[in-house]
């Protein structure tokens with residue numbers, strides 16, 4: 046279902062013709078920029094699916110009676126669930142039809158299932174945020190109450206192991222549309238297998254590593270850092286919907302034409318990208334420690350090379366790019382697409398410019414004094430895809446923090462988990 050409307054910009058009085066594609070969401074805030082003056086224009090749709098009507102509110106412009114859409118008038122296609130074209134209006138080339146052409150019927154069903162699930166996640170967002178906060182603040186009784194209500198099962202929450210299990214169960218339930226669930230299961234299996242093997246063959250070394258990251262508070266801190274990201278991901282779920290679509294779009298990598306994201310903007314997302322990249326940098330410490338134990342029998346023993354850190358403490362402070370290099374023959378393959386330190390630095394040092402009208406991001410990764418010669422360009426859609434990738438990697442490695450805690454409680458403190466049947 047689509048609505049064609051015309052609006053007149055409050056700032057410059059230019060007309061824009063809009064084709065609004067309807068999603069299944071109860072509340073659909075769309076945003077674009079006036080092509081003539083760059084002013085933001087917000088279109089909010091509240092569909093009533095029973096009466097098949099839709100309340101459309103506009104801010105930054107007023108709705109006018111338009112004529113047939115002609116090429117001389119500004120035009121935008123908007124849809125929350127798909128990347129849409131910046132191309133001129135063509136009747137029948139609706140966002141839905143064009144998306145269907147790109148990924149086919151079966152993938153469209155999967156995509157629809159995930160974005161519909163996200164509607165529920167959005168509606169449960171305060172519940173999810175509360176239970177994460179309660180876990181972080183160690184309010185165990187309240188946490189149990191909230192987590193039971195959310196997951197719909199009275200999972201035991203007696204020991205620290207139980208609480209951990211319930212927490213990650215809730216996270217999986219809430220974030221399944223984002224998180225490549227099959228790959229997470231693979232990752233958890235692989236983490237568990239590696240830790241089991243090291244626990245048998247190099248127990249003293251593994252215990253020493255875990256004692257250090259527990260006693261210093263590092264493991265707990267990095268887990269809490271990860272937990273702070275989840276609520277912020279819910280806050281920007283609208284801009285991640287088109288990025289999720291790209292999971293199914295095989296032509297995406299070869300594309301040279303830009304696609305539009307219809308909600309939120311670069312400013313809404315740059316900080317979370319920066320923060321997630323920083324947390325990734327800390328999570329790599331866990332990967333490196335285990336790697337050193339596996340290859341050289343001690344978490345402080347890096348492969349000897351020029352510039353190799355003398356121990357894990359000095360490794361923590363290495364720049365992210367160098368950190369990856371120090372993980373030789375890695376036991377766990379970090380998705381390097383998820384880590385873009387140059388982009389992170391450019392954003393952190395105000396060397397990134399964003400054009401809201403074209404949704405083009407230009408950043409300057411090199412130190413070039415006053416000049417800015419070496420520019421890298423990407424569209425907001427590509428940036429949102431990077432956010433999705435780094436979130437997925439952070440989510441996987443958050444499971445590593447979980448597995449390390451499980452090893453600590455179970456093998457080192459010999460705390461038992463309460464059986465689920467009990």
Ligand SMILES: [Zn+2]
Nearest residue numbers: 054057079082
């Ligand atoms: Zn304008």
